[in-house]
Amino acid sequence: MMKASVYYRKDVIRYEEVPVPELGEGDILVEMKSCGLCGTDIHKAQHQTVTGPVVLGHEVAAEVVKVGRRVTRFRPGDRVVTAIHVPCFTCHDCNRGHFTLCEQFKRTHIEPGGFAQYIRLPELHVNHLTHLIPEGISWEKAAMVEPIGCCLHGLKRAAITPGCSVLVMGSGTIGLLSAQLAAMMGAGRVMVSDLSPFKLDLALQLGIDHAINPAEEDLEARVREVTGGLGVDVVVIAAGVSALLPQAISLLRRGGRVVVFSPFDHLPMVNIDAGRFFRDEISVIGTYSLSPYEMPEAVEIIRRNRINVEAMITHSYPLSQLEEAIAFAANPQNNVLKVIIKME
Ligand SMILES: [Zn+2]
Ligand SMILES: [Zn+2]
Structure with missing residues (x-):
């Protein structure tokens, strides 16, 4: 036994x-x-x-x-x-x-x-x-290693390119791993948002460029300021609040991608500005778990201390x-x- x-x-x-x-x-x-x-x-x-x-x-x-x-x-x-x-x-x-x-x-x-x-x-x-x-x-x-693999799985489809801007909504484990991995992949400006001052402090300690508390400041105004009014290239939603989706879409730069990495149980019906798909060629990408190919990649990231x-x-x-x-x-x-x- x-x-x-x-x-x-x-x-x-x-x-x-x-x-x-x-x-x-x-x-x-x-x-x-x-x-x-x-x-x-x-x-x-x-x-x-x-x-x-x-x-x-x-x-x-x-x-x-x-x-x-x-x-x-x-x-x-x-x-x-x-x-x-x-x-x-x-x-x-x-x-x-x-x-x-x-x-x-x-x-x-x-x-x-x-x-x-x-x-x-x-x-x-x-x-x-x-x-x-x-x-x-x-x-x-x-x-x-396993949660890192899951974040890699989602971020790969977000096509992070050197210099692009990234906002991670939700600064739990998945959020802060995603933010660090995005920076590792070359993202220029990495922002996180959360309601917890503790998690935002931690984000700054981890070297994330901007930690934003939407209860205390206007998230959209801050994102506009950081991105020169253009919006972010990639938004990762790592908090189980479906109401974040319309906001994430409104924060996107033209051609931007939203990665949804969270179960949305409550109030799953949301209204989005659907005109942006054709007008601005935005994408919304869902992600879940990891494939076997992300495991050795995550082991390598840990081995080389690429993130904290x-x-x-x-x-x-x-x-x-x-x-x-x-x-x-x-x-x-x-x-x-x-x-x-x-x-x-
Ligand atoms: Zn897990
Ligand atoms: Zn199969």
Whole structure:
């Protein structure tokens, strides 16, 4: 038996004994060291969009403890990162590069989930999603590989070019990773917005050029000022508020792109200035999760310290306190950005 923090329903997560998963010949068993608490984990737990009992968590950094008979890529003692969904690489969507739309994608899972002592990585994950953690990289930092991959996935389609301007709406983990990655890709002016002074301060510490609080100043006026009245080339929406979409569109420069990287649950119907598509050739791009190709790219970004992830990790909790961790992270009153769950 092993320990896991099992989600049953809102505010009911039990730290309990569950069976250690059985290994197939191509699978590996890893011991979780750090697993990031993702906004989607918090969302699932608070809005009950999944039915318990289930073990959440997918931003896993772990040590290999056992390998199936046919496994040659890894051996016990290896430090690895992984993700949760694997596409089939052969269907209509995969053939067109839309790996995250693949019908197999959401059916593939690690077992039982990241918030457990031991995790079985099925053969597909072993072959396509699992990578060695570079030497000298801490477990906490390695747990940031998966969210970095997700942000890369969205930003690639935004076609960031050297010197272009970027506004990220929402300065949570995804927002601040996206802002840093945009700068890494050569963006000239990077702005973030958020209602939390704590997150805006953090953004400035991370080297983001402008951190704007829309409750205190006129976002549109500030964007106009920074961009010489032209608007931004790319807006990334990293906050689950659909009302941000019309505003994002109005802030775009001609030819600009909006990347929507957030579940919009509440009031999903919005009115946008649709004339801008033809008149100004703007685009709105949706993005979700990451493809296997973003994993090694994210590992490389961590290995070369291309962005600052240490400063983004504000809290860590032991696996036994997942419920407390979620309640703390979900409370907008708290000064918290990334929470990492650790095996004690
Ligand atoms: Zn995530
Ligand atoms: Zn496919």
